[in-house]
Amino acid sequence: KNQVEQSPQSLIILEGKNCTLQCNYTVSPFSNLRWYKQDTGRGPVSLTIMTFSENTKSNGRYTATLDADTKQSSLHITASQLSDSASYICVVSDRGSTLGRLYFGRGTQLTVWP
Amino acid sequence: GAVVSQHPSWVICKSGTSVKIECRSLDFQATTMFWYRQFPKQSLMLMATSNEGSKATYEQGVEKDKFLINHASLTLSTLTVTSAHPEDSSFYICSDFQNGGSASGGPEETQYFGPGTRLLVL
Numbered sequence: 001k002n003q004v005e006q007s008p009q010s011l012i013i014l015e016g017k018n019c020t021l022q023c024n025y026t027v028s029p030f031s032n033l034r035w036y037k038q039d040t041g042r043g044p045v046s047l048t049i050m051t052f053s054e055n056t057k058s059n060g061r062y063t064a065t066l067d068a069d070t071k072q073s074s075l076h077i078t079a080s081q082l083s084d085s086a087s088y089i090c091v092v093s094d095r096g097s098t099l100g101r102l103y104f105g106r107g108t109q110l111t112v113w114p
Numbered sequence: 115g116a117v118v119s120q121h122p123s124w125v126i127c128k129s130g131t132s133v134k135i136e137c138r139s140l141d142f143q144a145t146t147m148f149w150y151r152q153f154p155k156q157s158l159m160l161m162a163t164s165n166e167g168s169k170a171t172y173e174q175g176v177e178k179d180k181f182l183i184n185h186a187s188l189t190l191s192t193l194t195v196t197s198a199h200p201e202d203s204s205f206y207i208c209s210d211f212q213n214g215g216s217a218s219g220g221p222e223e224t225q226y227f228g229p230g231t232r233l234l235v236l
Contacts, residue, residue: 036227041230043227045227046226102160102225104159106156
């Protein structure tokens with residue numbers, strides 16, 4: 001069964017600290033993996049997109065890694081800011097064709113305290 | 115980049131009434147748009163795929179007669195929740211892909227989400 005599991009479910013950190021969010025998936029075949037940031041009451045916003053051949057991709061203070069062999073991805077946030085408080089969602093696409101589907105994780109709720 | 119807007123941003127209605135939610139692709143012609151529903155602390159769940167000029171494709175378990183989708187133009191898709199009930203209260207989000215054509219989530223396609231519409235049915 002194609003699934004995307006994220007951990008932890010929630011996380012609280014102090015402003016300025018780093019953190020790492022995890023995403024494990026069983027989706028097969030695999031096309032790409034995306035990380036989104038969703039502020040409360042808003043639609044998700046894309047952070048990174050990685051394909052099978054990409055191990056890491058950065059977007060400012062966000063760095064995503066992908067291990068396609070173990071089917072694991074992580075999102076590392078450096079020097080956290082209060083505005084980083086949001087839900088971070090991992091999404092896996094099973095193929096890049098008209099038959100492709102997206103599988104969404106439940107997200108990790110990050111809270112950054114001053 | 116492509117921007118997707120939704121209207122209204124929130125709506126409160128009585129049980130039994132119908133509610134229409136609009137989704138607009140502001141700077142991109144989207145032949146395909148997607149409607150999601152999200153319950154509190156849950157992931158986004160795809161409800162249906164809206165296809166311009168043809169019938170929408172619904173996910174298993176989603177009643178097509180209850181959630182009417184119309185994609186009359188390349189920039190507008192509407193979702194109408196008919197005879198809404200309290201269990202329909204949720205956060206409804208639409209999205210499209212920059213490529214628009216296959217909209218399958220290929221790595222070359224960036225998915226843009228609308229800001230969402232929060233529906234509360236009393």
